[in-house]
Amino acid sequence: MKINLETTIQQNKDILTSAIDGEKVMMSIRFGEYYGLGMTGSFIWDHIEKPIKVSELINLITEKYAVDEEKCFGDIAPFLNDLLEKELIIATKQV
Numbered sequence: 001m002k003i004n005l006e007t008t009i010q011q012n013k014d015i016l017t018s019a020i021d022g023e024k025v026m027m028s029i030r031f032g033e034y035y036g037l038g039m040t041g042s043f044i045w046d047h048i049e050k051p052i053k054v055s056e057l058i059n060l061i062t063e064k065y066a067v068d069e070e071k072c073f074g075d076i077a078p079f080l081n082d083l084l085e086k087e088l089i090i091a092t093k094q095v
Contacts (some may be wrong), residue, residue, distance in 0.1 A: 001091055002047060003056040003080045005073065008092045010048050015088050017045070026088065035088065040065070041079065054080065 003009070011017075016027045024037040024045050037045055040061075047060055058072050067075070083089040 001084070001093060003054060003077050003091060003092075005053070006093070007018060007054050007082060007085075008051050008058070009054060009089050010051040011045065012088055012090050021090075028086065028088065030087065041082070043059070044076065045078070051092075 001007070014029060016029065018025050019042075022042065023039060024042045026035045026037070026045075027033070028035070043061070043064065044057065047057055054073070054076075058069050058076070060067055061067065061072050061076070065072075080089065080091075084091050
């Protein structure tokens with residue numbers, strides 16, 4: 001599945017997460033790997049604790065950062081797809 005504006009995403013609750021200096025460090029027990037998120041990634045992570053549509057997430061990001069919706073989606077889609085591929089998030093497609 002590829003992330004699009006209508007996809008609903010949320011954190012995978014099996015991922016251990018800790019905040020360090022405003023950024024997130026995560027560990028996948030399944031894969032035994034550590035991941036780090038910068039400030040923007042941490043902002044996204046904080047807002048996907050509960051299910052949220054990608055379009056709604058983009059609205060939150062564009063309110064916080066000076067970026068238009070199209071550029072925002074272009075910038076975060078690869079990031080979200082990477083999180084999905086590594087099973088750090090769960091995605092469901094809206095019908």
